[in-house]
Amino acid sequence: MKNVYLRPLSLADSDRTWKWHNDPALYDRLVTPFRFVSRLSEEEWLRKKMAYSQSEMQLAICLRENDAHIGNIHLRHIDWVSHNAETGIFIGEEAHRGRGYGEQAMRLMLLHSFKDLGLQRIWLTVFDDNPAAIRSYEKCGFTVEGKLRKHALKHGRLKDLLYMAVNIDDPGAAWVRGEGA
């Protein structure tokens, strides 16, 4: 894509990933619960995510102009029988959000999923009060397929999640198939 590329994580990323893992404001938007992460467990986490896995991958989102690492994107629960996987994404700093970088990174992940890995369906969950994320996913072809009611705890309150997905043969994935749109 025009402004961003994806690459594997490395141990040299640990300062940034540690900061993001300890940012409660970022976790207000993420479905994963916030918990404090020590430097030691950050490095353990990174080593685990860098190791080869058949069921998940964690990638860095970087800016083409200066190679800055601005966020992470993952696939997990890769199902090689039904050819689907869950994705998740964040852009670490507010200053980098709302510039289309999230859309570009997700498009790169969808291309990798559909064209390199042979997956046919990518799904995610998002809080229903996160319009920027929902809009960013819709721009890539995701549609809302359902609601998980009172599913995830944030600040002591169980919140609703939207379940969104894109299938390779959806109209919204015409761009993946090279059919324009």
Ligand SMILES: CC(C)(COP(=O)(O)OP(=O)(O)OC[C@H]1O[C@@H](n2cnc3c(N)ncnc32)[C@H](O)[C@@H]1OP(=O)(O)O)[C@@H](O)C(=O)NCCC(=O)NCCS
């Ligand atoms: C979600 C996230 C990855 C999206 O990436 P991004 O680069 O910020 O998003 P994009 O620029 O691709 O798209 C955002 C869209 O939402 C729109 N938007 C922003 N705020 C909005 C609002 N309050 N209501 C409606 N639309 C809104 C923008 O206008 C843009 O749409 P447009 O291109 O049609 O104008 C990024 O914002 C992020 O990391 N946020 C914090 C963590 C997070 O929410 N992660 C997702 C958890 S499921």
